[in-house]
Amino acid sequence: MIDMLEMGKTARRAARQLARASTAQKNAALLAIAACLESEADSILAANDLDLADARARDIGEALLDRLSLYSRLAGIAADVRSVVALPDPVGETIDQETLPNGLRVSRRRTPIGVLGVIYEARPNVTVDVAALCVKTSNAVILRGGSETLRSNRALVKVIREALHAAGLPPDAVQFIDDPDRRYVGELLRLNEYVDMIIPRGGASLHQFCRENSTIPVITGGLGICHLYVDASADLDAALNVIFNAKTQRPSVCNALDTILVQESIASDFLPRVLDHLGKHGVSFRADPAAFGLIGADARVTAAGPDDFDTEWMNLTLGIRVVDGVETAIEHIQTHSTGHSDGILTRDRVQAAHFVDEIDSAAVYVNASTRFTDGGQLGLSAEIAVSTQKLHARGPMGLRELTSYKWIVEGDGHVRP
Amino acid sequence: MIDMLEMGKTARRAARQLARASTAQKNAALLAIAACLESEADSILAANDLDLADARARDIGEALLDRLSLYSRLAGIAADVRSVVALPDPVGETIDQETLPNGLRVSRRRTPIGVLGVIYEARPNVTVDVAALCVKTSNAVILRGGSETLRSNRALVKVIREALHAAGLPPDAVQFIDDPDRRYVGELLRLNEYVDMIIPRGGASLHQFCRENSTIPVITGGLGICHLYVDASADLDAALNVIFNAKTQRPSVCNALDTILVQESIASDFLPRVLDHLGKHGVSFRADPAAFGLIGADARVTAAGPDDFDTEWMNLTLGIRVVDGVETAIEHIQTHSTGHSDGILTRDRVQAAHFVDEIDSAAVYVNASTRFTDGGQLGLSAEIAVSTQKLHARGPMGLRELTSYKWIVEGDGHVRP
Numbered sequence: 001m002i003d004m005l006e007m008g009k010t011a012r013r014a015a016r017q018l019a020r021a022s023t024a025q026k027n028a029a030l031l032a033i034a035a036c037l038e039s040e041a042d043s044i045l046a047a048n049d050l051d052l053a054d055a056r057a058r059d060i061g062e063a064l065l066d067r068l069s070l071y072s073r074l075a076g077i078a079a080d081v082r083s084v085v086a087l088p089d090p091v092g093e094t095i096d097q098e099t100l101p102n103g104l105r106v107s108r109r110r111t112p113i114g115v116l117g118v119i120y121e122a123r124p125n126v127t128v129d130v131a132a133l134c135v136k137t138s139n140a141v142i143l144r145g146g147s148e149t150l151r152s153n154r155a156l157v158k159v160i161r162e163a164l165h166a167a168g169l170p171p172d173a174v175q176f177i178d179d180p181d182r183r184y185v186g187e188l189l190r191l192n193e194y195v196d197m198i199i200p201r202g203g204a205s206l207h208q209f210c211r212e213n214s215t216i217p218v219i220t221g222g223l224g225i226c227h228l229y230v231d232a233s234a235d236l237d238a239a240l241n242v243i244f245n246a247k248t249q250r251p252s253v254c255n256a257l258d259t260i261l262v263q264e265s266i267a268s269d270f271l272p273r274v275l276d277h278l279g280k281h282g283v284s285f286r287a288d289p290a291a292f293g294l295i296g297a298d299a300r301v302t303a304a305g306p307d308d309f310d311t312e313w314m315n316l317t318l319g320i321r322v323v324d325g326v327e328t329a330i331e332h333i334q335t336h337s338t339g340h341s342d343g344i345l346t347r348d349r350v351q352a353a354h355f356v357d358e359i360d361s362a363a364v365y366v367n368a369s370t371r372f373t374d375g376g377q378l379g380l381s382a383e384i385a386v387s388t389q390k391l392h393a394r395g396p397m398g399l400r401e402l403t404s405y406k407w408i409v410e411g412d413g414h415v416r417p
Numbered sequence: 418m419i420d421m422l423e424m425g426k427t428a429r430r431a432a433r434q435l436a437r438a439s440t441a442q443k444n445a446a447l448l449a450i451a452a453c454l455e456s457e458a459d460s461i462l463a464a465n466d467l468d469l470a471d472a473r474a475r476d477i478g479e480a481l482l483d484r485l486s487l488y489s490r491l492a493g494i495a496a497d498v499r500s501v502v503a504l505p506d507p508v509g510e511t512i513d514q515e516t517l518p519n520g521l522r523v524s525r526r527r528t529p530i531g532v533l534g535v536i537y538e539a540r541p542n543v544t545v546d547v548a549a550l551c552v553k554t555s556n557a558v559i560l561r562g563g564s565e566t567l568r569s570n571r572a573l574v575k576v577i578r579e580a581l582h583a584a585g586l587p588p589d590a591v592q593f594i595d596d597p598d599r600r601y602v603g604e605l606l607r608l609n610e611y612v613d614m615i616i617p618r619g620g621a622s623l624h625q626f627c628r629e630n631s632t633i634p635v636i637t638g639g640l641g642i643c644h645l646y647v648d649a650s651a652d653l654d655a656a657l658n659v660i661f662n663a664k665t666q667r668p669s670v671c672n673a674l675d676t677i678l679v680q681e682s683i684a685s686d687f688l689p690r691v692l693d694h695l696g697k698h699g700v701s702f703r704a705d706p707a708a709f710g711l712i713g714a715d716a717r718v719t720a721a722g723p724d725d726f727d728t729e730w731m732n733l734t735l736g737i738r739v740v741d742g743v744e745t746a747i748e749h750i751q752t753h754s755t756g757h758s759d760g761i762l763t764r765d766r767v768q769a770a771h772f773v774d775e776i777d778s779a780a781v782y783v784n785a786s787t788r789f790t791d792g793g794q795l796g797l798s799a800e801i802a803v804s805t806q807k808l809h810a811r812g813p814m815g816l817r818e819l820t821s822y823k824w825i826v827e828g829d830g831h832v833r834p
Contacts (some may be wrong), residue, residue: 016751019777098796104785106795111777113807114788190629191631196807211609211632217808218634238830245832299520316782334433343826356825360436360528369830370523377833378523378824379515390613390821391634392809404807408773409760411785415662 001186002026002073008194011115014172023089029104029167031076036163046156066372067122080134090400105410110403113196119144120201124152131174137402141174147155147180189214222253224340224368225312229261229329231346239345246369255341255373261329267322271295290322309336330358339388341370362395421604425611431589432557433811440506446584449496453580464572469801484539498549507817522827527820529555530613537618540571548591557590564597606631637806641671641757642729643787646678646746648763656762663786668797672758672790676736678746684739688712701734707739728751747775756805758787779812
């Protein structure tokens with residue numbers, strides 16, 4: 001029985017203390033967390049073993065087992081925490097500063113957001129990643145991981161809280177809902193008096209559940225139906241390489257490619273090359289009638305069903321549609337994209353600019369793989385989530401996106417006329 | 418019977434068209450709106466007359482009648498629309514731009530948010546203000562005004578839509594829920610597929626209703642329990658002037674002062690001056706025991722009740738508490754403030770800096786009236802709302818706060834390793 005209201009109040013108190021911590025103190029705490037992850041590796045891995053044993057008994061498959069396992073990962077997780085130390089602390093930065101004609105001195109200063117609720121599935125490394133980014137930005141966090149990693153998360157959070165305590169920061173800055181009962185998620189989502197932002201990390205249903213049940217602002221993301229349009233002017237060798245990378249480099253993630261749109265004048269040449277190159281690596285295809293007419297004889301090609309272009313595949317399936325040109329491609333993307341990552345492969349710069357203007361996705365690509373939509377890849381150094389909504393932050397969210405700001409107004413007895 | 422789903426879809430389509438409009442086109446449309454407000458003044462004022470007659474029949478009081486009336490205001494409203502023409506268009510701005518070590522060219526570009534839902538009470542001028550700011554930022558908007566201004570709003574929206582049409586922009590960029598039935602608010606709040614942001618402008622209960630029933634991100638604000646702490650080191654003449662301004666210049670708005678906290682060493686000198694100066698202008702006082710001990714003999718002073726320090730007065734009432742120093746003042750503000758506007762009056766710069774660090778409100782003041790929390794006063798030139806939540810925007814929201822951004826990534830066939 002967890003008292004969520006109490007957890008919220010405790011988090012708020014811890015957030016206030018953390019807001020006072022200096023960058024040096026926060027960095028010292030991060031180093032302490034990294035060190036404790038290593039020195040307490042035995043107890044963490046013992047807890048992880050119990051989760052893994054349960055998972056094996058439920059026969060969840062090698063892929064999921066691999067995601068659960070901390071064995072080969074603990075050193076990497078500790079290294080990631082240390083790398084956060086090197087990042088600049090956005091809290092306290094002055095965003096802009098001016099003296100108004102009446103003499104009022106106005107500035108905005110970055111502040112922590114306050115208290116975050118992060119709800120995620122599997123992958124115990126998320127527990128540490130999120131805690132480290134929150135400590136660095138002086139945000140308290142309430143974590144709610146997946147039930148299959150309950151014991152791993154419990155062990156990790158224990159170590160993190162001990163390290164915070166040893167470093168003189170409030171352990172309650174990182175709290176953990178140590179009960180898989182889903183009703184606590186519902187209670188967390190209504191703690192708007194104590195929690196400032198909810199970040200769900202998981203599938204579409206988790207995001208929808210949060211959006212529909214939360215009285216706290218939710219950062220929506222996670223679902224990516226991603227497109228690449230191949231224009232007749234494209235460098236087709238490079239295009240093939242980009243498509244191959246976007247589809248196969250890690251098919252189970254949200255920035256993986258789902259559909260290619262190929263201009264008709266090159267389709268009869270290009271599609272067999274796609275079939276051959278990607279097919280060799282296990283990709284199967286869902287083709288619209290025009291594409292099916294060209295490559296449908298191959299066993300790996302199926303005629304696309306009515307929902308196929310609205311499906312995030314998360315596996316080695318690729319949708320193919322033949323289009324007459326960039327306008328039809330844009331229209332298709334506007335209809336079927338989830339606004340995550342969409343791109344064009346072309347050598348026509350005017351066309352590329354038009355595509356970039358028209359496509360309203362978190363990341364719009366020209367001649368590059370959609371797989372770059374990631375904080376680390378786009379220069380943010382760290383990432384807490386990828387947002388596909390338009391408020392606060394869009395696309396990869398780094399440290400700065402975990403801050404708010406306050407206005408600071410200084411006068412000499414100024415009054416409003 | 419309004420089909421809200423259809424209204425959402427229509428708004429989304431209009432938003433796409435508006436996103437393509439140039440700054441010149443949008444400015445031409447704003448000038449057309451201003452001109453039409455003047456040329457159609459008769460029909461607008463005739464509609465306003467009907468609203469006013471109804472309001473008079475319901476005996477709603479002079480203050481509210483004054484808010485409803487467009488009579489002396491139409492020229493000013495048109496002038497405000499013209500002033501939006503002069504403001505820079507944030508849409509299309511490049512926020513930052515860099516070439517990564519791997520040669521990828523990464524930038525972020527400001528985009529419209531898309532579709533806004535704005536829910537407000539009384540004041541028909543809000544209809545025009547909001548429409549103008551949305552047109553300037555290429556956002557479509559669904560407006561829902563108060564029932565007492567239904568006919569005024571209907572006439573204003575008709576004129577705005579005609580002007581948009583004449584200027585070659587989609588009239589559906591500005592839609593209006595022409596029915597006072599509250600269920601349409603509920604339906605609007607769940608149109609998350611078509612509406613990107615909800616802005617409530619009204620009292621605490623409207624904000625709470627939106628937060629609890631919306632599946633769309635809500636900009637919360639509107640409620641301001643505002644404080645000024647008067648330190649013994651303050652310039653007491655200036656302090657009296659600031660308090661007088663913050664309390665009386667416009668008592669019915671959210672940045673008006675609610676409570677003063679006075680350091681005990683000056684209380685016996687300063688409180689009688691407050692009583693005298695503000696009392697002359699109709700202010701009455703709710704005093705904590707220490708303050709009551711000093712000025713309680715005056716008929717305008719009442720002993721503060723248990724909820725008085727958690728009340729947004731919206732009238733000429735002022736709470737007074739005597740505190741031992743800045744730490745107690747900070748603690749009081751952290752407990753009772755709604756995070757809108759709070760300030761310190763002091764000549765001690767170290768203390769002022771400490772207060773600014775500790776107070777986590779949208780606007781924190783040093784030696785100035787809380788009444789400056791307003792987009793126009795703080796240099797934003799225009800304001801759609803004041804936010805007291807921490808995501809997306811905090812404090813006054815201008816044109817830039819009505820934008821999102823997208824990542825633009827250009828490569829030369831780049832793939833992720």
